[in-house]
Amino acid sequence: xxxxxxxxxxxxxxxxxxxxxxxxxxxxxxxxxxxxxxxxxxxxxxxxxxxxxxxxxxxxxxxxxxxxxxxxxxxxxxxxxxxxxxxxxxxxxxxxxxxxxxxxxxxxxxxxxxxxxxxxxxxxxxxxxxxxxxxxxxxxxxxxxxxxxxxxxxxxxxxxxxxxxxxxxxxxxxxxxxxxxxxxxxxxxxxxxxxxxxxxxxxxxxxxxxxxxxxxxxxxxxxxxxxxxxxxxxxxxxxxxxxxxxxxxxxxxxxxxxxxxxxxxxxxxx
Amino acid sequence: xxxxxxxxxxxxxxxxxxxxxxxxxxxxxxxxxxxxxxxxxxxxxxxxxxxxxxxxxxxxxxxxxxxxxxxxxxxxxxxxxxxxxxxxxxxxxxxxxxxxxxxxxxxxxxxxxxxxxxxxxxxxxxxxxxxxxxxxxxxxxxxxxxxxxxxxxxxxxxxxxxxxxxxxxxxxxxxxxxxxxxxxxxxxxxxxxxxxxxxxxxxxxxxxxxxxxxxxxxxxxxxxxxxxxxxxxxxxxxxxxxxxxxxxxxxxxxxxxxxxxxxxxxxxxxxxxxxxxxxxxxxxxxxxxxxxxxxxxxxxxxxxxxxxx
Numbered sequence: 001x002x003x004x005x006x007x008x009x010x011x012x013x014x015x016x017x018x019x020x021x022x023x024x025x026x027x028x029x030x031x032x033x034x035x036x037x038x039x040x041x042x043x044x045x046x047x048x049x050x051x052x053x054x055x056x057x058x059x060x061x062x063x064x065x066x067x068x069x070x071x072x073x074x075x076x077x078x079x080x081x082x083x084x085x086x087x088x089x090x091x092x093x094x095x096x097x098x099x100x101x102x103x104x105x106x107x108x109x110x111x112x113x114x115x116x117x118x119x120x121x122x123x124x125x126x127x128x129x130x131x132x133x134x135x136x137x138x139x140x141x142x143x144x145x146x147x148x149x150x151x152x153x154x155x156x157x158x159x160x161x162x163x164x165x166x167x168x169x170x171x172x173x174x175x176x177x178x179x180x181x182x183x184x185x186x187x188x189x190x191x192x193x194x195x196x197x198x199x200x201x202x203x204x205x206x207x208x209x210x211x212x213x214x215x216x217x218x219x220x221x222x223x224x225x226x227x228x229x230x231x232x233x234x235x236x237x238x239x240x241x242x243x244x245x246x247x248x249x250x251x252x253x254x255x256x257x258x259x260x261x262x263x264x265x266x267x268x269x270x
Numbered sequence: 271x272x273x274x275x276x277x278x279x280x281x282x283x284x285x286x287x288x289x290x291x292x293x294x295x296x297x298x299x300x301x302x303x304x305x306x307x308x309x310x311x312x313x314x315x316x317x318x319x320x321x322x323x324x325x326x327x328x329x330x331x332x333x334x335x336x337x338x339x340x341x342x343x344x345x346x347x348x349x350x351x352x353x354x355x356x357x358x359x360x361x362x363x364x365x366x367x368x369x370x371x372x373x374x375x376x377x378x379x380x381x382x383x384x385x386x387x388x389x390x391x392x393x394x395x396x397x398x399x400x401x402x403x404x405x406x407x408x409x410x411x412x413x414x415x416x417x418x419x420x421x422x423x424x425x426x427x428x429x430x431x432x433x434x435x436x437x438x439x440x441x442x443x444x445x446x447x448x449x450x451x452x453x454x455x456x457x458x459x460x461x462x463x464x465x466x467x468x469x470x471x472x473x474x475x476x477x478x479x480x481x482x483x484x485x486x487x488x489x490x491x492x493x494x495x496x497x498x499x500x501x502x503x504x505x506x507x508x509x510x511x512x513x514x515x516x517x518x519x520x521x522x523x524x525x526x527x528x529x530x531x532x533x534x535x536x537x538x539x540x541x542x543x544x545x546x547x548x549x550x551x552x553x554x555x556x557x558x559x560x561x562x563x564x565x566x567x568x569x570x571x572x573x574x575x576x577x578x579x
Contacts, residue, residue: 003374006374014363017362018361080360083354083358086322086352087347088376
C-alpha cells in the first residue's frame with residue numbers, strides 16, 4: 001500500500017512537471033474554455049446554460065483521450081513497463097494510478113472552470129453541486145476507461161493518436177458540447193448516443209441542473225457506468241508489458257467491446 | 271564459493287516453429303561473474319529473460335536462488351536485480367525519485383548511499399530524460415542493486431557508452447562482485463567479458479559451443495601467442511628466420527613479429543639470439559590470443575568443435 005501511495009504521489013506530481021500532461025490537463029482545456037466562452041456567450045446566449053458542464057467535459061476528454069493513451073503506449077514502447085515488471089510494480093497499479101491522479105487534476109480544472117464560468121462569463125452555476133460532481137465523476141470514469149482501452153490496444157503511438165481522435169472529434173461536434181443534443185435532427189441525436197459525451201451532458205443536466213417533471217435518464221447512467229466497468233476490465237485483459245513487433249497483441253480487437261454499452265443505449269434510444 | 275545459485279538444465283525456448291534455445295545447461299556459482307556470449311540471435315536474451323521470469327521456458331528446468339522463475343515470479347523479484355538492454359524509466363522521474371520509487375516497491379529502505387556510490391549525487395534532482403546514456407545506465411545499475419539481490423542480470427551494460435563510462439561501469443560491476451553479488455552478464459564485448467568474467471559460455475544458434483574461464487577458452491583455440499621484438503640494430507629483421515620455437519611472421523614498424531604455441535621457450539630463444547648478435551633489446555611484447563579471436567574462431571567454424579565443454 002505504501003508503494004501504491006508513493007507511486008500515486010509521484011504520478012500526480014508529473015501532471016504538473018510533464019509538459020504534455022500539463023498541456024492536456026490544464027493549458028489546452030482552460031485556454032479553449034476562455035477562448036470559446038468569450039465569443040460563444042456573445043453569439044449564442046443559450047450557451048451559458050451548458051457552458052460549465054460542456055467545458056468540464058472538454059477538459060475530461062482532453063486528459064483522457066489526448067494524454068492517457070499516449071502516455072501508456074510510450075511507456076510500453078520505451079521499456080518503462082518492463083522495468084516496472086521486473087521490480088514488482090503490478091499491472092493494476094500501472095492502469096489505475098494514472099486514472100486516479102488525472103482525476104485529481106481534473107477536479108482542480110473543473111473547479112477553475114466552475115468559478116470562472118460563473119463569475120467571468122455568467123454561466124449557469126449548477127443547482128446541485130453534488131449531483132454535478134457525480135455526473136463529472138461518471139463521465140470522467142467512462143472516458144478514462146476509453147483512454148485505457150485505447151492505450152492498451154493501440155500498437156504504437158501513431159495508432160493511439162488516430163484512435164483517440166476518432167472518439168475525441170465526434171464527441172465535441174455531436175456530443176452536446178457545442179450544440180445542444182435537443183437541436184440535432186433525430187437521426188443524429190440517436191447516433192450521438194454512441195458517444196459518452198452525449199450521456200455525460202444528459203447526466204449533467206439531470207443531476208446538476210434538475211428540472212421538475214423530467215424523467216431521470218437511467219439509460220445514460222447505465223451507459224456511462226457500464227461503459228466504465230467494461231472498459232476497465234477490457235484494458236486489464238488487453239494489457240501487455242511490452243511491445244513485440246513479431247507478436248502483435250491479438251486481444252486488441254476486443255477493444256471494440258468497449259462500445260457495447262453505448263451501442264445498447266443507441267438501440268434503447270436514450 | 272562452490273554453491274550453485276543459478277542452474278539451467280536442458281532449457282529450451284521456441285518462438286513458433288523457430289527453436290531459439292536448444293536444451294542448454296550450465297550453472298553459476300555464488301559470487302561469480304558469468305558471461306553469456308554470442309552473436310545476435312544466439313539465444314542470450316531468451317535465456318536471460320527466462321531466468322528473469324519475463325518469458326516462460328518451453329522445456330527444461332531453471333532455478334535462480336532456489337526459485338523457479340516461471341512459477342514464482344513474485345518471490346523472484348527480491349532475489350534478482352536486472353539491468354535490461356531495452357528498458358527505461360519515466361522521462362520526468364528524477365534520480366532520487368527513481369531510487370525511492372523502486373526501493374519502496376521492493377520494501378527496503380531508500381538507498382541514497384547508492385546515489386553517492388554510483389557517482390550520481392550531483393544529478394539527484396535531474397530528470398531521467400536529461401541524463402547522458404552513461405548516467406542512465408549507471409542509474410539503472412544502481413536501481414538493480416538497490417535491494418541487494420543475490421543475483422544481478424546485466425544485459426549489454428556498456429553498449430553505446432564512451433570509453434570512460436565503460437571503465438566506470440566495469441569498476442562498479444567489479445565492486446558488486448566483491449560485495450558477494452553473483453552477476454550474469456550478456457555481452458557482445460569480448461574484452462569486457464575477458465576483463466570481468468570468471469567463466470563464460472559461448473552460445474551459437476541456441477546451443478552452448480564453449481564453456482569455461484576466458485583464459486581456458488582462449489587456450490583451447492588453435493591461435494598462437496604473438497611475440498613482437500624491437501632491437502637497436504634490427505638483427506632479427508636482417509635474419510627473418512624462425513628462432514627456436516618462434517615462427518617468424520612479418521615485420522612492422524621495425525618490430526620483428528613471431529608466433530609460437532610455446533611462448534616461454536620462444537622468448538628465451540629470441541633473447542639468446544639477440545645476445546649472441548650483440549644487439550640490445552629495446553622492446554618486447556607478448557600477446558596471448560584474445561577471447562575475441564577465440565570467439566571469432568568458434569563462430570566462423572559454426573560451432574563445430576564440440577559443445578558444452
